[in-house]
Amino acid sequence: MLTIKDLHARVEEKTILKGLNLTVNPGEVHAIMGPNGAGKSTLGYVMSGRDGYELESGSIELNGEDLMELDVEERAQKGLFLAFQYPVEIPGVSNMEFMKESVNAMRKARGEEALTAAEFLKVAKEACKQVNLPLDFLKRGVNEGFSGGEKKRNEIMQMILLQPSLAILDESDSGLDIDALKVVANGVNSQRDGKRSFIVVTHYQRLLDFIEPDFVHILSDGKIVKSGGPELAKEVEATGYAWLGKPEEAGA
Amino acid sequence: MSEQIEKAISRKYDAGFVSDIESDTFPPGLDEDVIRRISAMKDEPEWMLEWRLQAFRSWQKMKEPDWAHLGYEKIDYQAISYYSAPKSMKDKPKSLDEVDPELLRTYEKLGIPLHEQKMLAGVAVDAVFDSVSVVTTFREKLEEAGVIFCPISEAIKKYPDLVKKYIGSVVPRGDNFFAALNSAVFTDGSFVYIPKGVRCPMELSTYFRINELNTGQFERTLIVAEEGSHVSYLEGCTAPQRDENQLHAAVVELVAMDDAEIKYSTVQNWYPGDENGKGGIYNFVTKRGIAHKNAKISWTQVETGSAITWKYPSCILKGDNSVGEFYSVALTRGRQQADTGTKMIHLGKNTKSTIISKGISAGNSSNAYRGLVKMGPGADGARNFTECDSLLIGDKCAAHTFPYIESSNPTAIVEHEATTSKVSDDQLFLCQQRGLDTEKAVSMIVNGFCKEVFKELPMEFAVEAGKLLEISLEGSVG
Numbered sequence A: 001m002l003t004i005k006d007l008h009a010r011v012e013e014k015t016i017l018k019g020l021n022l023t024v025n026p027g028e029v030h031a032i033m034g035p036n037g038a039g040k041s042t043l044g045y046v047m048s049g050r051d052g053y054e055l056e057s058g059s060i061e062l063n064g065e066d067l068m069e070l071d072v073e074e075r076a077q078k079g080l081f082l083a084f085q086y087p088v089e090i091p092g093v094s095n096m097e098f099m100k101e102s103v104n105a106m107r108k109a110r111g112e113e114a115l116t117a118a119e120f121l122k123v124a125k126e127a128c129k130q131v132n133l134p135l136d137f138l139k140r141g142v143n144e145g146f147s148g149g150e151k152k153r154n155e156i157m158q159m160i161l162l163q164p165s166l167a168i169l170d171e172s173d174s175g176l177d178i179d180a181l182k183v184v185a186n187g188v189n190s191q192r193d194g195k196r197s198f199i200v201v202t203h204y205q206r207l208l209d210f211i212e213p214d215f216v217h218i219l220s221d222g223k224i225v226k227s228g229g230p231e232l233a234k235e236v237e238a239t240g241y242a243w244l245g246k247p248e249e250a251g252a
Numbered sequence B: 001m002s003e004q005i006e007k008a009i010s011r012k013y014d015a016g017f018v019s020d021i022e023s024d025t026f027p028p029g030l031d032e033d034v035i036r037r038i039s040a041m042k043d044e045p046e047w048m049l050e051w052r053l054q055a056f057r058s059w060q061k062m063k064e065p066d067w068a069h070l071g072y073e074k075i076d077y078q079a080i081s082y083y084s085a086p087k088s089m090k091d092k093p094k095s096l097d098e099v100d101p102e103l104l105r106t107y108e109k110l111g112i113p114l115h116e117q118k119m120l121a122g123v124a125v126d127a128v129f130d131s132v133s134v135v136t137t138f139r140e141k142l143e144e145a146g147v148i149f150c151p152i153s154e155a156i157k158k159y160p161d162l163v164k165k166y167i168g169s170v171v172p173r174g175d176n177f178f179a180a181l182n183s184a185v186f187t188d189g190s191f192v193y194i195p196k197g198v199r200c201p202m203e204l205s206t207y208f209r210i211n212e213l214n215t216g217q218f219e220r221t222l223i224v225a226e227e228g229s230h231v232s233y234l235e236g237c238t239a240p241q242r243d244e245n246q247l248h249a250a251v252v253e254l255v256a257m258d259d260a261e262i263k264y265s266t267v268q269n270w271y272p273g274d275e276n277g278k279g280g281i282y283n284f285v286t287k288r289g290i291a292h293k294n295a296k297i298s299w300t301q302v303e304t305g306s307a308i309t310w311k312y313p314s315c316i317l318k319g320d321n322s323v324g325e326f327y328s329v330a331l332t333r334g335r336q337q338a339d340t341g342t343k344m345i346h347l348g349k350n351t352k353s354t355i356i357s358k359g360i361s362a363g364n365s366s367n368a369y370r371g372l373v374k375m376g377p378g379a380d381g382a383r384n385f386t387e388c389d390s391l392l393i394g395d396k397c398a399a400h401t402f403p404y405i406e407s408s409n410p411t412a413i414v415e416h417e418a419t420t421s422k423v424s425d426d427q428l429f430l431c432q433q434r435g436l437d438t439e440k441a442v443s444m445i446v447n448g449f450c451k452e453v454f455k456e457l458p459m460e461f462a463v464e465a466g467k468l469l470e471i472s473l474e475g476s477v478g
């Protein structure tokens, strides 16, 4: 479903991704780990087409389609979802309104009828309960005044509502208490249906106790330097990244 | 709502068409003779003409104000025509059937159906076209409740005592340059009178349309709410798209007697000019209300149009415990300039005022908030809260805040908060990643920013206002 070939990409004149390869098949969960600054978030941004993140060479295909040809919202409409490492606030726009517009934009792109307010309210309430947020979070402004953990759960709620075919979770487990961690994991697990795929970026083996990945990759200095099964995450937890050595300075 | 929005987004200045209507228009120029002719056209009593002439004489001695944060070429007051009316209105149509269908079509196109069957339920409309009122709907129904809602030109003849008593009582003839000009040449506008203890049974609204080239529009609105009465009034404004600037100088006076409440909302969408600043309406408006004991005056404005906006709806809180409110959204884009805000003059004890101003600037525009909060010596325990937020879209626009506070009472409390923010790339990216296109994303963010003000608008118009923002924002994101 997802094929990334020899991806080189830069932000503001600085090359961050330096020959990254990754293949994700339908139904698979891939965990990506790696030191701070390795380029994990950058990968998510490049895939979703964020402004300022430029492709130098290589390709990204989702379900046989060249993603680089598409705008951010078109990629989203094709089923690509990014749960943000740092979710941003949109004051005054209620969560409910935001997600309804979002869900209906996706439905429209698929040629489906928009959900009515009542229909949407029903599914939204379900999703809200599933991530263990009180229902008044639907009325509050998007991420407005949410705690760190609440923001992360809100991202998962959006994922549940949008049912993407490929979801990238960028450190959705950072800063979570153990109950919230289970909520995030359950969110992912409830969506695993053998077709939907996930890329889970994390620093901690702990999340992977709840979401069992099919593959674990280590991303370092813009490349995937090692891939393996769940045991690789345990190895990282035990030994850290010292074995990677110092990343080469680009151009130095 | 989103359906309409999608449709709205694909259009530019929606109201920019010109109606092909034969008009009687005065040649450009202004002198006492012109004023006599306006007064004669309206068949006015002598006292009204005299009042106009005195206003004109004081205007001639006044200087155009230049303290606002606005730049524009000097207006040539002799190059403007001061009266224009559709020819068909000369015979004073008695009913809708007699009104020129082209006129009715104009309002229909603007989304204001005047035919009985199609009228917005629960909203009475006075439609003013250039210098005359075309039609006022639901009049009988209002009369049953004792409410007077009619063109001011008619009120001058039918209710001279009321008009004489209140006209100029809140905004005196010589109050300022533009108010004096208006007092001299005002052509039409609405008159509203709510008797003691009556809650007006429906929303009242006036729809102003400038059509003729080179004519100014000078309307005058007077609303009197007697003791314990209640009224909600809304005005809307549009004009054709033309290369020449046109002048609009209105005066609005509100009188809220003891325990009365007046809610006055404006959705202003005059033609703003093109992206290079050619054309557009110059909008110089004086709006003021006086609140007696326990009375409340609430101004809500959504200002998206006009090349230049100079406007400070104000409240004189004369009676003890009276309340003044000002909720404003002012959006500028292209080369638009706005200098707008309010004055809250606290005279009575325990008077309260709230100011919420939301300025949105896009393109090369400039948007200034100017507000005065004055606590008089008798304003014991008075309170004001001001919140002034600016939102910038892009980096070529500007936002300014000029708050003035004058307090002569140590027990009065004035609070002021101000913020400036930008539509951030992060917010846009989040929306797009969730499948929304840029226009939709920006309008959603802007609507969220304006929420506190929109919720003050009457229901029907809140949707309208949101739509207006979307249209106005089109093309402002690059």
Ligand SMILES: Nc1ncnc2c1ncn2[C@@H]1O[C@H](COP(=O)(O)OP(=O)(O)OP(=O)(O)O)[C@@H](O)[C@H]1O
Pocket: A011, A012, A014, A016, A034, A035, A036, A037, A038, A039, A040, A041, A042, A043, A085
């Ligand atoms: N706008 C930018 N300008 C310059 N450098 C940037 C910019 N954005 C990201 N970088 C750099 O790119 C590198 C990769 O950043 P990225 O956020 O992808 O790392 P990460 O692997 O997600 O790290 P973390 O684990 O800390 O979240 C970092 O060195 C970062 O400083």
Ligand SMILES: [Mg+2]
Pocket: A040, A041, A042, A085, A170
């Ligand atoms: Mg990161």
